[in-house]
Amino acid sequence: MTAVELLEIEKAFGPTAVVKKLSLSVREGELVALLGPSGCGKTTTLRMIAGLERPDRGRVLLSGQLVDDGATFVAPERRGLGMVFQSYAIWPHKTVFENVAYPLRLKRPTDVAGAVKQALGWVRLEAFGERRPHQLSGGQLQRVALARALVGAPKVLLLDEPLSNLDVALREELRGEIASLRAKLGTTMILVTHDQAEALALADRVAVMNRGVIEQLAPPDVVYREPATPFVAGFVGGANVLDGEVRDASFVSHGVTFPLPAGTAAQAGPGTLVVRAEDVHLGDGGPALPLEARLFMGSATEFRLALGASVLRATGPAALEARPGQAVTVRFGRAQLFSRRGT
Amino acid sequence: MTRVLPGALAALLLATVFVPLGLLLARSGGSGDWLEAWRSPESRHALAGTLLTSGGASAIALALGVPFAWLIARTDVAARGALRTVVTLPSAIPPYLWTMGWIALANPRSGWLTLVVGRERLDVYGTAGIAFVLGTSALPLVVLATAAALERIDPGLEEAARLSGAGAFTTFRDVTLPLIAPATLSGGALVFVFASASFGVPYLLGVPANPPAPTLTTRIYAEVLMGEAGLARAASLSVQLLLVAVGVLAVNAFLSRAGRVRLSRGKGGSARVTALGPWRWPLSSLAWATAVAVIVLPLLAIFLTGLMPTWGQWGRLTLEHWSLVLQPRTLAAAGASALLGALAALLVGALGLAVAITRRRWLETLADAPSALPGTVLALALLVAFSRDVRFIAFERVTFVLALGNTLWLVLLSYVVKHLALGVRAASDALAQADLSLAEAARLSGAGRLRAFVDGVLPQLHGALVGAALLTFLTCVSELTMSVLLVPTGGDVLGTLLFELQSYADPASAAVIASALLLVVLSALVVQNVVARRAEARG
Ligand SMILES: Nc1ncnc2c1ncn2[C@@H]1O[C@H](COP(=O)(O)OP(=O)(O)OP(=O)(O)O)[C@@H](O)[C@H]1O
Ligand SMILES: [Mg+2]
Numbered sequence: 001m002t003a004v005e006l007l008e009i010e011k012a013f014g015p016t017a018v019v020k021k022l023s024l025s026v027r028e029g030e031l032v033a034l035l036g037p038s039g040c041g042k043t044t045t046l047r048m049i050a051g052l053e054r055p056d057r058g059r060v061l062l063s064g065q066l067v068d069d070g071a072t073f074v075a076p077e078r079r080g081l082g083m084v085f086q087s088y089a090i091w092p093h094k095t096v097f098e099n100v101a102y103p104l105r106l107k108r109p110t111d112v113a114g115a116v117k118q119a120l121g122w123v124r125l126e127a128f129g130e131r132r133p134h135q136l137s138g139g140q141l142q143r144v145a146l147a148r149a150l151v152g153a154p155k156v157l158l159l160d161e162p163l164s165n166l167d168v169a170l171r172e173e174l175r176g177e178i179a180s181l182r183a184k185l186g187t188t189m190i191l192v193t194h195d196q197a198e199a200l201a202l203a204d205r206v207a208v209m210n211r212g213v214i215e216q217l218a219p220p221d222v223v224y225r226e227p228a229t230p231f232v233a234g235f236v237g238g239a240n241v242l243d244g245e246v247r248d249a250s251f252v253s254h255g256v257t258f259p260l261p262a263g264t265a266a267q268a269g270p271g272t273l274v275v276r277a278e279d280v281h282l283g284d285g286g287p288a289l290p291l292e293a294r295l296f297m298g299s300a301t302e303f304r305l306a307l308g309a310s311v312l313r314a315t316g317p318a319a320l321e322a323r324p325g326q327a328v329t330v331r332f333g334r335a336q337l338f339s340r341r342g343t
Numbered sequence: 344m345t346r347v348l349p350g351a352l353a354a355l356l357l358a359t360v361f362v363p364l365g366l367l368l369a370r371s372g373g374s375g376d377w378l379e380a381w382r383s384p385e386s387r388h389a390l391a392g393t394l395l396t397s398g399g400a401s402a403i404a405l406a407l408g409v410p411f412a413w414l415i416a417r418t419d420v421a422a423r424g425a426l427r428t429v430v431t432l433p434s435a436i437p438p439y440l441w442t443m444g445w446i447a448l449a450n451p452r453s454g455w456l457t458l459v460v461g462r463e464r465l466d467v468y469g470t471a472g473i474a475f476v477l478g479t480s481a482l483p484l485v486v487l488a489t490a491a492a493l494e495r496i497d498p499g500l501e502e503a504a505r506l507s508g509a510g511a512f513t514t515f516r517d518v519t520l521p522l523i524a525p526a527t528l529s530g531g532a533l534v535f536v537f538a539s540a541s542f543g544v545p546y547l548l549g550v551p552a553n554p555p556a557p558t559l560t561t562r563i564y565a566e567v568l569m570g571e572a573g574l575a576r577a578a579s580l581s582v583q584l585l586l587v588a589v590g591v592l593a594v595n596a597f598l599s600r601a602g603r604v605r606l607s608r609g610k611g612g613s614a615r616v617t618a619l620g621p622w623r624w625p626l627s628s629l630a631w632a633t634a635v636a637v638i639v640l641p642l643l644a645i646f647l648t649g650l651m652p653t654w655g656q657w658g659r660l661t662l663e664h665w666s667l668v669l670q671p672r673t674l675a676a677a678g679a680s681a682l683l684g685a686l687a688a689l690l691v692g693a694l695g696l697a698v699a700i701t702r703r704r705w706l707e708t709l710a711d712a713p714s715a716l717p718g719t720v721l722a723l724a725l726l727v728a729f730s731r732d733v734r735f736i737a738f739e740r741v742t743f744v745l746a747l748g749n750t751l752w753l754v755l756l757s758y759v760v761k762h763l764a765l766g767v768r769a770a771s772d773a774l775a776q777a778d779l780s781l782a783e784a785a786r787l788s789g790a791g792r793l794r795a796f797v798d799g800v801l802p803q804l805h806g807a808l809v810g811a812a813l814l815t816f817l818t819c820v821s822e823l824t825m826s827v828l829l830v831p832t833g834g835d836v837l838g839t840l841l842f843e844l845q846s847y848a849d850p851a852s853a854a855v856i857a858s859a860l861l862l863v864v865l866s867a868l869v870v871q872n873v874v875a876r877r878a879e880a881r882g
Contacts, residue, residue: 052502076505087501093521102517103507132726145503150507 002064003028003156003188004049009058011044018044031189033199036209037235042192046158048278049190050083051076063155082149083158086165088141090133096131096144103152119151121180129239139170156188175201185343196236200224208232220295230338241311242273254308256287260330262285271339279334280314286331291322349701354583360713360760363728370727371578388561392470393539396558399474400481400538401531407528408485414630416493418617422625426602427632434483435868437821439543440857442529443482443845444641453760468552473545477538479637483535488530492523498615500511525598532595534735539587539718542824547846558838559584560719567828581720588717642861647856664855673856676835682821683751683836687758689810695766695811696804699774707767718824724830725757749811751833757825770804771810777803813871
């Protein structure tokens with residue numbers, strides 16, 4: 001059963017298309033992360049699911065029911081969704097209890113107090129019901145937002161960068177909280193983020209967005225190991241993305257010829273080569289490149305090599321004897337080639 | 344200089360505001376005398392009149408102002424920018440001009456609107472009329488406060504309500520309204536203070552009413568006219584007026600503190616515009632019709648009354664009355680007003696700057712305070728304090744005589760003191776934002792302290808000070824409330840001349856002068872806009 005279905009939705013603000021023919025279907029109970037750089041249209045997509053923004057074209061379905069196709073429009077308050085906003089959006093004129101109780105009060109169920117208590121329990125804020133929002137920390141506010149979004153038992157929970165305003169420690173803690181709540185309640189969730197660690201850690205499937213389109217929709221390990229496009233490889237894995245040309249089992253980029261590793265599917269012509277930093281072996285034969293800098297990162301050391309005007313990144317052992325300015329030989333252990341036909 | 348200046352300024356303020364205020368209180372007798380005076384039927388009637396007209400004015404300003412603010416701040420209402428300009432226009436125009444327009448439109452015998460709906464069916468005279476005219480002329484206080492609050496609310500707060508299951512109306516009731524309430528009510532409180540301190544409107548509409556509708560300010564004026572005996576009663580009435588103003592302002596201070604807490608988390612300027620959809624044209628028409636009816640129509644009535652002495656005689660439009668503008672008495676009054684306004688503007692700018700550069704909060708508060716005093720109270724205090732010559736005797740021989748009583752100098756003093764807050768706030772805000780490194784750079788290149796200030800800091804304050812001076816000039820040129828008590832007998836300023844023509848002699852001539860004044864005010868507004876825009880472009 002699909003909980004959320006987007007069919008070729010499009011949205012433009014003035015002349016700029018922000019979301020282009022985007023389709024996505026989210027299964028019931030699933031957590032899908034929308035991951036992409038700033039301004040790629042994640043929030044806009046989420047807002048169209050919520051009904052806070054109307055698509056110019058295309059259709060939105062919730063649990064198989066049409067909620068927006070231009071003619072039909074189901075208002076946000078009648079879609080049965082919960083949403084956590086990036087700015088928390090906790091009402092400053094209500095107590096924590098009243099904030100969480102509000103969705104229930106609109107529905108008039110029998111036991112408001114009990115349900116609010118339970119929801120505050122989920123986010124471990126039972127003792128804070130009578131507090132005013134300005135007496136809470138950012139992390140506590142974000143948990144109130146979670147409780148308020150979940151208290152009405154929504155079919156789908158929408159989360160717009162719920163952790164981005166928090167410091168690192170709180171972010172880890174709340175990330176765990178979201179995962180355990182999901183295990184407990186089984187709520188379908190769509191999580192917008194530009195933090196790849198967050199997406200990879202929490203999601204069943206990751207939708208990597210770029211300039212208004214989904215470039216890849218797959219489980220986290222697949223997105224990481226088998227990126228569908230050079231953009232996904234660069235954004236998710238932090239891989240080197242080299243433009244160049246394939247010639248006789250070699251790849252020529254910025255005038256340097258790199259032998260392609262055995263087993264790389266290659267086709268002569270222009271292409272883009274994606275190599276993860278950990279797959280770049282140094283001091284083990286191959287063309288030599290000047291070392292620009294070495295950055296000690298704790299468990300590994302990052303080496304930055306000059307390749308024309310750009311930089312090739314490699315991780316290697318700290319023991320490697322090489323100082324900036326010296327030339328180091330480079331060999332690719334594993335690489336992925338994307339041919340660019342017609343461009 | 345830094346040690347002498349604050350003391351000198353404080354002494355000046357004490358001598359010109361606080362000592363006179365003390366003398367006024369002394370004149371009113373003790374609290375026993377106050378209670379005695381307040382118990383009289385006339386006095387109770389006047390207090391009731393003030394509370395009723397001011398409360399009514401606040402209610403009208405809130406009822407009209409909140410919908411206007413919402414349309415302007417949050418919707419795609421037709422010609423949004425123009426609508427904002429029109430509904431905020433009243434802040435620049437003295438309220439008694441509106442009164443003149445409404446008298447032409449809605450007096451019970453020959454008002455233009457009265458003739459449309461039927462004789463005697465419409466009567467602008469009396470308590471309701473006063474409240475209506477005061478409320479509409481104070482509309483900007485509510486509109487601007489509410490619109491600013493609406494623009495500052497984080498749109499997420501309202502969207503979260505929608506996602507919680509609230510419809511558009513429920514969201515407005517449960518989230519938007521509580522969030523803007525402190526700002527809006529504070530605007531309403533300011534309307535109350537403005538209305539309770541106003542003199543021209545209740546005089547022109549309350550005295551000729553049947554039965555008469557007195558307020559504290561018009562009662563005080565009547566007592567002052569009676570001479571020495573009336574002065575004591577006027578003084579005790581002004582204590583009452585002062586208490587009303589202080590009480591409401593205290594409530595207001597409390598409300599704005601509450602409001603700050605509530606809006607502090609909003610991201611500025613991120614409010615989303617609601618598309619009105621099928622409601623756009625009905626609501627736009629309604630909004631524009633209302634704006635035209637309460638703001639454009641009375642101004643139009645003033646212009647037309649000056650051109651057409653008898654209503655309906657379109658064939659006899661004439662500029663004949665306009666020759667009045669050039670009569671010696673009018674010219675003398677206009678000259679006096681322009682001179683007083685210009686001097687007041689200059690002094691407000693200079694003294695405001697002087698107060699601001701001392702960087703003493705207590706001094707700024709002291710200089711701000713007189714702006715909250717009802718004009719009638721301030722004028723009465725000055726009248727009491729300076730009605731006789733003030734003598735200073737120095738070195739036991741030389742005698743200085745400060746003869747301010749019954750001169751235009753006293754009028755100037757009242758203008759400056761009342762508007763000083765404009766200059767202080769402008770200079771102090773600009774100073775807080777100024778880049779002081781320019782002055783430091785100037786000092787490092789060898790300039791003295793004064794030189795460094797003039798070269799490095801003053802240019803950055805220039806725009807704000809000019810703005811404050813222009814505003815002072817505009818309000819002083821048409822000032823009535825204080826002038827009517829302080830202008831020496833036989834002399835005129837524009838406000839008192841208009842007031843006299845309108846209330847006793849010749850409304851058509853009054854309309855001509857009012858039209859000329861309106862033209863001046865409107866063109867000054869354009870100038871002010873240009874200056875502000877240029878300052879913005881430079882900053
Ligand atoms: N109401 C609007 N009017 C005009 N342009 C808008 C509006 N909302 C978003 N945009 C533009 O649409 C683009 C996509 O915005 P969106 O908020 O969906 O990005 P995002 O992927 O959520 O980015 P971020 O990670 O920075 O939040 C941006 O370029 C943004 O400037
Ligand atoms: Mg976003």
